[in-house]
Amino acid sequence: MKTIILLIVASTLLFACKEETKDPQPVIHDTIPISEDTARMLKYPVSLKEIFKVHGGLDRWDQMNNLCFEMDSRSGTETHNISLPDRKTKIEAPYWSMGYNGKDVWIHENRENAYKGDPVFYHNLMFYFYAMPFVLADPGIEYHEVKSTQLDGEVYEGIKISYNDGVGTSPKDEYILYYHPETYQMTWLGYTVTYHDNEKSDTWKYIKYSEWQDVNGLMLPRTLTWYTVENGKPVQARNNIKFEKVTLTEMLLSPSVFKIPTEAKVLPN
DSSP: OHHHHHHHHHHHHHHHHHHHTSOOOOOOOOOOOOOHHHHHHHTSOHHHHHHHHHTTOHHHHHHOOEEEEEEEETTEEEEEEEETTTTEEEEEOSSEEEEEOSSOEEEEESSTTOOOSOHHHHTTHHHHHHTTTGGGGSTTEEEEEEEEEEETTEEEEEEEEEEOTTSSSOTTOOEEEEEOTTTOOEEEEEEOOOTTOSSOOOOOEEEEEEEEEEETTEEEEEEEEEEEEETTEEEEEEEEEEOEEEEEESOOOOGGGGOOOTTOEEEOO
């Protein structure tokens, strides 16, 4: 009787061992394709998606093909024309003009030493500040939430933006978009300037987006206010730039708009 019981137990254990060592059945995971637009939206922080939405929506921005505006500077009234799909630019001022044709930056001066800055740095600078927050959807950007910060007496939430190597002319630049925690409207932009430098900067500058205007269904700035900075925080307004005659449409600008004038000087990028 004991022998029979032992045989039954041994057989059971042997069967169990064989069951345990069976090759597992392959598991087939179905894949569901997603669109390029959906994949793009998945990479943005939830807070940034809300900011885009409050400002008119990223889909609406993507429908636009050209942006034009005027602003006053030390050079007089500047007219900026930007082709949004390829970021070609042209800026015209009373005594100079400059632009980017998709390959080269150029400058043309109507009188000697009319322009005092660096066209490679400036040709798209004001566009970038002006087209916030939508330019923060560009490729090659990394996003990080930052802790709540008090600026000029109010508390804001923030998203820090950095760039992958080789993106733009100043990939070491960093930005922090500060937004109202309840409305999700952008209010401040903190930024560093690293142009010509190989290292990141810890010197922060601040712009307050103090007024907005509806331009063809999108909220774009009416006034930008630069602030003086003490101990890394904005303390006092120092100058304003107002944007006038703003147009934003689906019309594609003619390539001739961005053609380099014969008499212009082409600059190394």
